[in-house]
Amino acid sequence: MEELRNEIENLKNNLSKIENEEYKQCFDGVFSILEIMNQKIEELTINQETIEENIKFMDDDLTNIQDELFEELSIDELNDMEDEYTEIICPHCDKPIFMEQSTLSKNDEIPCPYCNKNIKGI
Ligand SMILES: [Zn+2]
CATH class of the missing domain: 1.20.5 (Single alpha-helices involved in coiled-coils or other helix-helix interfaces)
Incomplete structure (x- = not known):
């Protein structure tokens, strides 16, 4: 300059x-x-x-x-986090859906993102 x-x-x-x-x-x-x-x-x-x-x-x-x-975050904690997510197969359209374990257990009605039907009701 x-x-x-x-x-x-x-x-x-x-x-x-x-x-x-x-x-x-x-x-x-x-x-x-x-x-x-x-x-x-x-x-x-x-x-x-x-x-x-x-x-x-x-x-x-x-x-x-x-x-x-x-x-x-320790490795154990990371594993715990992974455990909280679970894969379920929609009974209506057979598509795999990942969601938190807690969401799955707390709600009676969860709409499938693919077919919109309740994945907890058959
Ligand atoms: Zn579905």
């Missing part, structure tokens, strides 16, 4: 030796544009850096959350 600023400054110094008024005006216009652009670029760069930092923080946070999630 410093580099660009210096180069603009150098160019300005070199061109300030120009005597012709019309050229001078012209270059002054170009320089004010260059300076505005340079300023904008600096702003954007700073914003970009801030965003990158934030993303890094978010990434760290996510890693922590992931670590916590996986720490808290």
Whole structure:
């Protein structure tokens, strides 16, 4: 960033030796544009850096959350979770349906997602 600023400054110094008024005006216009652009670029760069930092923080946070999630679940617990899901075959259309064991035991009527008939009634 410093580099660009210096180069603009150098160019300005070199061109300030120009005597012709019309050229001078012209270059002054170009320089004010260059300076505005340079300023904008600096702003954007700073914003970009801030965003990158934030993303890094978010990434760290996510890693922590992931670590916590996986720490808290032991293999046994994962097996338990799997056990809670059960596959049943719809008696009407013979399609396999996965559902939680608790849903299955708590409800008398469960509509089959395929044929809409009650999978607990025959
Ligand atoms: Zn069915």
